[in-house]
Amino acid sequence: MMSCLRSVAYLRVWIIMLSLSRNFCGMGGVTVAKEGCMFLEFAPAVGPRQYDWSKKKIIALSVVEVGTLLSLGPDESCEFTHDPFMGKSEAGKIMKVLKVGNLQDTGGYFFNLSVTDRIADVDESFSIPITKGEFSVMQSIFNFILPYLMGWHAYMDSTKLNESGHFKSGGPSIAKRPDLEWGR
Numbered sequence: 001m002m003s004c005l006r007s008v009a010y011l012r013v014w015i016i017m018l019s020l021s022r023n024f025c026g027m028g029g030v031t032v033a034k035e036g037c038m039f040l041e042f043a044p045a046v047g048p049r050q051y052d053w054s055k056k057k058i059i060a061l062s063v064v065e066v067g068t069l070l071s072l073g074p075d076e077s078c079e080f081t082h083d084p085f086m087g088k089s090e091a092g093k094i095m096k097v098l099k100v101g102n103l104q105d106t107g108g109y110f111f112n113l114s115v116t117d118r119i120a121d122v123d124e125s126f127s128i129p130i131t132k133g134e135f136s137v138m139q140s141i142f143n144f145i146l147p148y149l150m151g152w153h154a155y156m157d158s159t160k161l162n163e164s165g166h167f168k169s170g171g172p173s174i175a176k177r178p179d180l181e182w183g184r
Helices: 063-070 132-150 152-156
Strands: 002-005 009-016 019-022 030-034 037-047 057-061 078-082 094-102 109-117 122-130
Touching (some): 002 132, 037 063, 037 109, 057 078
Antiparallel strands (some): 037 057
């Protein structure tokens, strides 16, 4: 979806769409089987435009967390703490903390992911500066994709779902959709 390559680290942003299932109890609508999320993938640099993919770390952001990134002002920062085993006996063994803060001089932001894995005895941190322009592009992507992560596309047109809750293939492409601004 979007990548930022730096001499210190690599950041890639990608998504997983929500999964839907047909609701046969009511009016034949759909329900959310699994929520969509946005992934931030970090990898450390080992040389010019070379990254160590064996040490990559990923954090999944919820819809609300994506909204928090969208609402960041120029002098604001945010922090998300994730425990993949929360509510289980392994709780606290792996902690992921994403901090997004502003770069005072440039108007950009830094993305810092810290991962503490007590199971594998690993403590890693990735920090990558994002320019003001790159963050603006990220926010545009977030704005566009947020309704899809929430399922509004399915709500607006649930007739295009197959039995497994995924969209049927062969639908009109964006270029053939006159109702979309860029298809005109």
